[in-house]
Structures are given as C-alpha cells and as structure tokens.
Amino acid sequence: MTSLPSVIAMNVEPQPILTPEQDAYLRERSDWMGAYLVLHAWGMIALAMAFFVAWPNPLSFIVAVVVIGGRQLGLAILMHDAAHRALFKNTRLNDTLGAFLCGWPVGASLTLYRPYHLSHHRHTQQAEDPDLILSAPFPITRQSFWRKMRRDILGITGYQRRMEFFRTEMGTDPSPWQRLKKLMAAEKYFFLSNLAIFSVTAAAGVWWAYFVLWLLPLLTWYQVISRVRNIAEHAVVGDNHDRLRNTRTTLAHWGMRMVLAPYWVNYHLEHHLFVFTPCWKLPAAHRMLMAQGLGPRMELATGYLQVLRLATSKTHDHGDTGGVQPKRKGAALI
Structure with missing residues (x-):
C-alpha cells in the first residue's frame, strides 16, 4: 500500500492532507494489538459474568448486563475493523478471528457485512447508501424515540430482528426440513459459537449464565446502545455532500465510552476519512485533523446527549420510523 499523502476531496474547501509519515502511521496495523483487543473484549465479558455470579444482587446484575452488552457491541466493532482488514496485519488472522471470535457470537457475518459496509463508505449519506434508512427519518419526536428505547430494553427489538433473519434465511420452501436445512446452513457458526459459550458456562457450573448474562444483554442493552450509536454517526x-459534515464524531469521556462507545467507535468521522486506520489509532487521526485547524468545519458533538437532543427535536409525531434496522445480518453494526 502506497504511503502517498491521503487527500480527501469532495468540494473546493480545504480538506485533510496527511504527510507521508502520518499516512504510513495511520495505515500500520498490529497483530499484537488486534489480539489484545479481542482478548480484552472477551475478558471484560468473563469478568462481568464472574462479578454477578460472585455477588448476585440487582445492582451487580445491572452492571453486568451493561458491561457485557457494551462488549458485545465491542465485538461487533472489532468485526467492523476486520471488514476493513484493519484488525490484524495478517490477512488470515484478520478474516478468521474477525469472523469467528467477533462477528458470529453476536450474530453478524463478516462475509455478508463487508460488501454491504464498503458500499456505505462509497456512498455515505447519498441515495445509494444502504445505511441511509438509519439516518434519513431523523429528527423524530421524543415520544417516538422513547417508544423505540422501550422496545429495545425489553428485548422486543432484538427478538424481532433475530426472528426476521431466521425467516428470511429459511425462505418459503414448503418442506419444513428444507427450511431447517437452509437455516442451519446460514446460522451454523452463530449456533456453534453460542453453543461454545453455553458449554463454557455449563462447565463452570453456571449454565444459566448463558441465558441471563449473554443472551439477555445481547437482546437488550446491545440493542439500546446500537441504536444510540447509529443515530450519533x-x-x-x-x-450530506461534505465529507467533513456528513459523518459525526461524538466526543465522550471514559465512562461513556465504557458503556456506550467501546474501542473508539465515537471517532466515526475520522474512520470515514481514513478507512484503513485501525480503531485504536482513531484518536491520533482526530488530533491530526485538529492540528490542521479543521475543527470548525468538522461535524463534532460534545456528547451523546447533544446528539439525541438534535435527533429528537421534531415536535409532531406522525408515526415516524426513525432507525428501522436493515434486514441484513451485520448491517447497521457500525
């Protein structure tokens, strides 16, 4: 990959220009860092499970669900990095671990997600953008937003999405056996990875933890923060026609990143400008842009509450459907 300066040009105003050294730094990937991030996500999940098992009470349960749901989103984010071949320097490691340790456990297919997501990057906020359905309906009313949040936290959204995937994958063959075969072919890695998680919890003597501390966060908190993150981006x-303004970076303190925006996903504008940059270098990319004096031209928010106020500024509710999720496995992850 050449280290020529990266120039992002979509209009005549000044655009980000990197030195060859900056460009080379942002493009450089690390197998060690990729392995650390994957282990970190799973380690946080394991620790949160152990925390609740050791001290079972309502407060520790809420903490566990929030931490685990956040790291489940973290796994999806790391799969997203793998879709850009930025998680590992080694291509085989990138695609294999990105799929089997990051994507499939949370029900996302790296193979299906990659072309879909790259199309989103080619046509960001344009008519051809497959993710435009996520942002186009906004702003919506606060009443509409809270209805969606209620469905998310109750697990209704997660259940409906998963059932829609299953129905689509089974098709309309009149034979139940053939429909089951199609479902197993499409979801075998999701089922196998979740069977492995169940087996680990069962071997530890807490088989119920798979349902309470894995599936429940996946169907609830994961859905909540995925929606908030999709809105923010x-x-x-x-x-929509300026690459410094059609994607947002949301500045967030460490606590908010812990529960809502793991692995630097809040630096979304930087990711769109420098798509091959590993997630852990996005803060450096942000500093480079600010050093060029581009801050006033960038779509920046000082926090997620500021974004949600903008997104819920509509005054009349006419049955808007902001944030409808695409019927594609892995779509709308990031």
Missing part, C-alpha cells in the same frame, strides 16, 4: 448531520 449520521443522523441530523450538517451537510
């Missing part, structure tokens, strides 16, 4: 942005 492209909804109610300043200019």
Whole structure:
C-alpha cells in the first residue's frame, strides 16, 4: 500500500492532507494489538459474568448486563475493523478471528457485512447508501424515540430482528426440513459459537449464565446502545455532500465510552476519512485533523446527549420510523 499523502476531496474547501509519515502511521496495523483487543473484549465479558455470579444482587446484575452488552457491541466493532482488514496485519488472522471470535457470537457475518459496509463508505449519506434508512427519518419526536428505547430494553427489538433473519434465511420452501436445512446452513457458526459459550458456562457450573448474562444483554442493552450509536454517526448531520459534515464524531469521556462507545467507535468521522486506520489509532487521526485547524468545519458533538437532543427535536409525531434496522445480518453494526 502506497504511503502517498491521503487527500480527501469532495468540494473546493480545504480538506485533510496527511504527510507521508502520518499516512504510513495511520495505515500500520498490529497483530499484537488486534489480539489484545479481542482478548480484552472477551475478558471484560468473563469478568462481568464472574462479578454477578460472585455477588448476585440487582445492582451487580445491572452492571453486568451493561458491561457485557457494551462488549458485545465491542465485538461487533472489532468485526467492523476486520471488514476493513484493519484488525490484524495478517490477512488470515484478520478474516478468521474477525469472523469467528467477533462477528458470529453476536450474530453478524463478516462475509455478508463487508460488501454491504464498503458500499456505505462509497456512498455515505447519498441515495445509494444502504445505511441511509438509519439516518434519513431523523429528527423524530421524543415520544417516538422513547417508544423505540422501550422496545429495545425489553428485548422486543432484538427478538424481532433475530426472528426476521431466521425467516428470511429459511425462505418459503414448503418442506419444513428444507427450511431447517437452509437455516442451519446460514446460522451454523452463530449456533456453534453460542453453543461454545453455553458449554463454557455449563462447565463452570453456571449454565444459566448463558441465558441471563449473554443472551439477555445481547437482546437488550446491545440493542439500546446500537441504536444510540447509529443515530450519533449520521443522523441530523450538517451537510450530506461534505465529507467533513456528513459523518459525526461524538466526543465522550471514559465512562461513556465504557458503556456506550467501546474501542473508539465515537471517532466515526475520522474512520470515514481514513478507512484503513485501525480503531485504536482513531484518536491520533482526530488530533491530526485538529492540528490542521479543521475543527470548525468538522461535524463534532460534545456528547451523546447533544446528539439525541438534535435527533429528537421534531415536535409532531406522525408515526415516524426513525432507525428501522436493515434486514441484513451485520448491517447497521457500525
């Protein structure tokens, strides 16, 4: 990969320009860092499970669900990095571990997600953008937003999405056996990875933890923060035709990143400008842009509450459907 300066040009105003050294730094990937991030995500999940098992009470349960749901989103984010071949320097490691340790456990297919997501990057906020359905309906009313949040936290959204995937994959063959075969072919790695998680919890003597501390966060908190993150990235942005304004970076303190925006996913504008940059280098990319004096031209938010206020500024509810999820496995992950 050449280390020529990366110039992002979509209009005549000044655009980010990297030195060859900056460009080379942002493009450089690390197998060690990729392995650390994957182990970190699973380690946090294991620790949160152990925390609740050791001290079972309502508060520790809430903490466990929030931490585990956040790291489940973290796994999806790491799979997203793998889709850009930025998680590991080694291509085989990148695609294998990105699929089997990051994507499939949370029900996302790296193989299906990669072309879908790269199309989103080619056509960001344009008519051809497959993710436009996520941002186009905004702003919505607060009442509409809270209805969606209620469905998310109750697990209704997660259940409906998963059942829709299953129905689509089974098709309309009149034979139940053939429909089951199609479902197993499409979901075998999801089922196998979840069977492995169940086996680990059963071997530890807490088989119930798979259902309470894995499936429940996946169907609830994971859905909540996925929706908030989707809104923050492209909804109610300043200019759909300016690459510095059609994607948002949301500045967040460490606590918010812990529960809502793991693995630097809040630096979404930087990711769109420098798509091959590993997630852990996005803060450096942000500093480079700010050093060039581009801050006033960038779509920046000082926090997720600011974004949600913008996204829920509509005054009348006419049955808007902001944030409808695409019927594609892995779509709308990031």
